[in-house]
Amino acid sequence: MGFYEKIQNIVGPEYVSNSPEVCRAYAYNCFMTYKYSVPPEYIIQPQTTQQVSEVVKACNEYKVPLTPKGPAGGTGSGGFHHGGVCLDLMYMDKITHIDPISMKAVTEAGASYFKLSQEVFKAGMMLPTTEYSCGPTVAGSIVAPVVAFGKTRYGRCCDTVDGLEVVLPDGKIVTLGSLAYENSNFGPFYRYINGPDLVNMFVGSNGAYGIITRVAFGCQKRPPFWGNSFYYWTEEQTAEMEEFMLEATGMEVFDIHLNDRWKFDALFTTPDGVTHHELNFLLNQYPRDAYFFMQNTFCAFSQEELDEKKKQLDELCVKCKGGIMGPELADTLIGNFPTMHAPVCISNQVMKPLFDMNKANYHIIPDSYIYPTVKFGEVFRKIKEVYVKHNYWGFPTPAILDGFPMKGQAICTQTWSYINTRDQDQMDRIFAARTELREWFGAQGGVHEEHQPPNVPAYAWENQKSDYQLGQLIKKALDPNDILSPCTFEMEVK
Amino acid sequence: MSYRNYENSFNQERWTLEEFRDWQDMCLMCGGCTGHGPMDPHNNIELAPYEWSGPERRCPSIEYYKQKAFGGQGRLLNAAAIWRDGAEITDDFVNLMYTCSSCGVCNETCPLYQPMQVILAAREEINAQGKAQPEPLPELYNNVDEKHNLFGLETRAKHVPDLPKAGKNLYFTGCYTSYLLPRIGYVNAELLKRGGLDVCHMGEEEMCCGEIARQGGNTELFRKIARENVEKVKSMGVERVICSCAHCYKTWAKEYPWVLQEELPFTVVHVMDVLKELIDEGKLTPEIEVNKTVTYHDPCFLRGINAYVTRPEDVVSNKHEVARSVLAAIPGLELKEMDRHGRWSYCCGGGGKISLNCYPDFAAATGAERITEAKEAADEVITACPVCYNQLRYAATEANVDIEVGDISVLLAKSCGIDTEYNEVKGGDK
Numbered sequence: 017m018g019f020y021e022k023i024q025n026i027v028g029p030e031y032v033s034n035s036p037e038v039c040r041a042y043a044y045n046c047f048m049t050y051k052y053s054v055p056p057e058y059i060i061q062p063q064t065t066q067q068v069s070e071v072v073k074a075c076n077e078y079k080v081p082l083t084p085k086g087p088a089g090g091t092g093s094g095g096f097h098h099g100g101v102c103l104d105l106m107y108m109d110k111i112t113h114i115d116p117i118s119m120k121a122v123t124e125a126g127a128s129y130f131k132l133s134q135e136v137f138k139a140g141m142m143l144p145t146t147e148y149s150c151g152p153t154v155a156g157s158i159v160a161p162v163v164a165f166g167k168t169r170y171g172r173c174c175d176t177v178d179g180l181e182v183v184l185p186d187g188k189i190v191t192l193g194s195l196a197y198e199n200s201n202f203g204p205f206y207r208y209i210n211g212p213d214l215v216n217m218f219v220g221s222n223g224a225y226g227i228i229t230r231v232a233f234g235c236q237k238r239p240p241f242w243g244n245s246f247y248y249w250t251e252e253q254t255a256e257m258e259e260f261m262l263e264a265t266g267m268e269v270f271d272i273h274l275n276d277r278w279k280f281d282a283l284f285t286t287p288d289g290v291t292h293h294e295l296n297f298l299l300n301q302y303p304r305d306a307y308f309f310m311q312n313t314f315c316a317f318s319q320e321e322l323d324e325k326k327k328q329l330d331e332l333c334v335k336c337k338g339g340i341m342g343p344e345l346a347d348t349l350i351g352n353f354p355t356m357h358a359p360v361c362i363s364n365q366v367m368k369p370l371f372d373m374n375k376a377n378y379h380i381i382p383d384s385y386i387y388p389t390v391k392f393g394e395v396f397r398k399i400k401e402v403y404v405k406h407n408y409w410g411f412p413t414p415a416i417l418d419g420f421p422m423k424g425q426a427i428c429t430q431t432w433s434y435i436n437t438r439d440q441d442q443m444d445r446i447f448a449a450r451t452e453l454r455e456w457f458g459a460q461g462g463v464h465e466e467h468q469p470p471n472v473p474a475y476a477w478e479n480q481k482s483d484y485q486l487g488q489l490i491k492k493a494l495d496p497n498d499i500l501s502p503c504t505f506e507m508e509v510k
Numbered sequence: 511m512s513y514r515n516y517e518n519s520f521n522q523e524r525w526t527l528e529e530f531r532d533w534q535d536m537c538l539m540c541g542g543c544t545g546h547g548p549m550d551p552h553n554n555i556e557l558a559p560y561e562w563s564g565p566e567r568r569c570p571s572i573e574y575y576k577q578k579a580f581g582g583q584g585r586l587l588n589a590a591a592i593w594r595d596g597a598e599i600t601d602d603f604v605n606l607m608y609t610c611s612s613c614g615v616c617n618e619t620c621p622l623y624q625p626m627q628v629i630l631a632a633r634e635e636i637n638a639q640g641k642a643q644p645e646p647l648p649e650l651y652n653n654v655d656e657k658h659n660l661f662g663l664e665t666r667a668k669h670v671p672d673l674p675k676a677g678k679n680l681y682f683t684g685c686y687t688s689y690l691l692p693r694i695g696y697v698n699a700e701l702l703k704r705g706g707l708d709v710c711h712m713g714e715e716e717m718c719c720g721e722i723a724r725q726g727g728n729t730e731l732f733r734k735i736a737r738e739n740v741e742k743v744k745s746m747g748v749e750r751v752i753c754s755c756a757h758c759y760k761t762w763a764k765e766y767p768w769v770l771q772e773e774l775p776f777t778v779v780h781v782m783d784v785l786k787e788l789i790d791e792g793k794l795t796p797e798i799e800v801n802k803t804v805t806y807h808d809p810c811f812l813r814g815i816n817a818y819v820t821r822p823e824d825v826v827s828n829k830h831e832v833a834r835s836v837l838a839a840i841p842g843l844e845l846k847e848m849d850r851h852g853r854w855s856y857c858c859g860g861g862g863k864i865s866l867n868c869y870p871d872f873a874a875a876t877g878a879e880r881i882t883e884a885k886e887a888a889d890e891v892i893t894a895c896p897v898c899y900n901q902l903r904y905a906a907t908e909a910n911v912d913i914e915v916g917d918i919s920v921l922l923a924k925s926c927g928i929d930t931e932y933n934e935v936k937g938g939d940k
Contacts, residue, residue, distance in 0.1 A: 030575075039579075041579035059578075059579075150542045
């Protein structure tokens with residue numbers, strides 16, 4: 017029996033394919049920017065943990081590499097630089113346990129984050145770091161951890177994980193953290209056990225140490241009162257804005273989302289490339305030198321508490337010399353349905369004028385950077401310097417800043433750009449800017465978010481050599497045949 | 511604020527194959543057209559309304575063929591590989607593109623790119639490169655080209671609607687009604703007359719709308735049919751074309767302007783629009799009680815963005831609400847919705863007539879899923895499209911589901927006291 021027949025027997029023939037056309041659907045990373053040089057050769061869609069275990073054993077037997085992937089592009093990625101099997105867990109999407117008393121949820125790894133969030137919501141709870149779009153799976157958001165809504169107070173998606181079920185590279189099924197005693201009288205209630213925290217070993221692992229098949233989450237009680245406030249600062253006021261973000265994060269604001277005005281200018285730009293502020297009924301109300309716009313989301317268990325939080329934030333904004341905006345922007349653009357969880361809608365609205373103007377067909381995020389919040393101004397000025405140098409600042413090729421202050425006083429910023437991929441000059445310029453920024457950022461000791469190696473820039477590992485080398489040792493011990501996500505630890509770090 | 515602004519999409523409905531060859535790779539890879547689960551879960555205060563959250567399972571192709579490649583995103587990536595990276599068109603590629611059910615739910619989910627339009631463009635590319643298409647498409651092309659009807663039949667059903675040959679409003683019955691389901695044509699004609707409308711019919715001269723050529727990617731044939739049909743209507747001096755078939759409606763309203771790259775000099779509406787209009791104006795009064803509970807199957811081409819036409823006179827953007835207004839006007843009738851309804855309705859298996867003809871197993875499985883869902887809601891399912899009507903009847907029989915299948919116009923006619931009896935004189939359903 018050959019490999020293909022064997023895996024067909026394990027998961028059922030309709031859940032296996034080696035058609036190049038079927039495999040091609042997994043050959044790209046987010047935004048179609050990254051096309052993997054070696055696409056997967058097999059797509060396997062198991063429906064149970066036992067099937068995953070059997071598939072992993074078969075891959076070991078036939079020395080076929082295996083990389084897990086969720087249904088979306090950007091998260092749960094990793095790449096298929098060694099071909100082999102792409103393990104798609106979209107049919108392992110059952111939510112098996114919702115406990116509103118102990119505030120826990122357990123789900124299979126392939127469930128969408130949105131589906132889990134919806135079910136948790138129905139039980140009066142919240143999963144505070146719900147993803148930004150409907151595609152990503154819970155496991156995808158752990159093996160390639162993302163910054164999502166609620167990050168300012170609760171950290172990243174992976175920070176809410178209590179336990180995991182994992183299929184190790186030899187096919188053995190293990191349960192870690194709270195899932196280790198899932199079926200006991202006490203049930204899954206607590207992440208930490210005697211000894212080291214092994215749950216975290218699989219966070220950000222890109223699936224190199226094992227295939228996550230189930231996840232236990234710690235949920236939060238859902239406050240009934242929610243509010244938004246919008247503030248602005250001028251381009252020169254980065255120090256004041258840093259002060260605000262640091263203090264507001266300390267006050268446990270639920271979420272802070274920062275953009276520069278290009279995002280909103282793009283929304284009100286017509287095909288002739290001119291931002292018509294007579295159309296811009298929202299921004300018209302604020303000074304033309306307002307540059308940074310910051311949305312703050314907060315929640316409370318009473319209206320009084322909510323009002324007090326808003327008052328405190330307004331006072332902080334004034335103290336930090338920011339401008340307080342009315343509710344229009346929050347209510348119209350962000351505070352209402354559906355944009356909170358669907359930035360794709362906003363992105364669409366931004367892309368339309370930029371396509372009309374520049375035939376911009378790619379929404380590209382060259383990199384995501386994570387650094388101390390107190391360094392925001394320094395990084396912003398460098399980003400601007402590099403983008404201006406490469407003529408990538410302002411229409412028709414704007415770079416839109418998107419910032420996420422997180423728990424722990426770290427900030428993640430991305431710079432969205434919109435490029436016409438048929439214009440080689442534009443392509444060359446954006447990638448030259450990326451390279452230059454990577455060199456500078458790496459030299460500062462920065463880390464990188466989301467995209468796992470080998471797409472990740474080299475500095476991400478150079479700045480954390482010991483972690484990487486220990487990761488390599490663990491990988492060798494667990495996976496001597498280098499079967500699972502083999503691209504993950506292949507870089508040579510001296 | 512609505513979930514999405516149709517006006518702000520890229521309007522790929524007007525894009526030509528040349529434009530898709532150049533600009534096919536704008537997908538943000540969010541996974542909405544491919545993954546399971548809601549499109550929007552909640553806003554932390556309340557659950558997202560159905561309009562925004564949608565059903566957990568949306569794409570019939572993925573539900574049947576299981577693989578992600580069979581969703582909008584997978585098909586888009588494959589089309590991009592052909593156009594951008596020079597990949598070859600293989601048999602698997604052809605099957606991947608033609609096994610789309612054409613329901614357009616991916617267009618409904620995607621605020622950016624309208625993947626369904628890419629699939630149609632990929633089918634055009636398959637034709638342009640002279641690659642073999644699934645059987646029996648060549649035969650169906652021949653039927654509509656030479657016999658002017660989808661089935662290649664020599665004669666129509668016995669009785670075309672009894673309407674004059676001239677008038678401001680043209681009732682376009684379409685192949686299914688003219689050849690298989692004449693009662694629907696008869697009933698609609700009677701309703702329009704009862705409403706006092708100046709309505710006419712082409713009689714024996716009516717030709718197929720050519721939808722199969724559009725859906726199959728045979729643009730040359732489709733353009734020829736479109737031009738002939740539009741010229742004929744122009745010569746009649748008609749102000750409005752009324753279709754009772756959802757497929758004909760979408761073809762006339764949206765695909766003719768696309769293939770001719772020009773606005774039509776007349777309005778195109780579905781008969782539901784007109785019946786609602788007549789009821790609202792008090793010209794049609796359903797008075798007889800129809801005491802039963804039914805569920806309504808939204809034809810894919812009468813919902814959401816599929817049926818959205820940007821015209822000032824087309825005041826109703828949510829076409830799927832029009833039929834519900836008509837149902838609400840029938841006294842005694844209770845509507846019980848299926849899980850998937852309105853803009854998130856699920857295909858009956860007809861699949862733009864492509865899956866029905868080329869992939870009958872897929873069509874049957876989709877139909878079985880839909881008719882089972884309908885049965886969970888009510889003992890009778892009604893619809894507003896003869897293709898869906900026929901497919902749902904077939905699916906009920908094949909899947910052994912005990913459910914009545916009906917047409918909305920027939921229900922309305924009964925309530926208006928119009929004789930809808932199935933008999934030889936008027937021409938019953940074949």
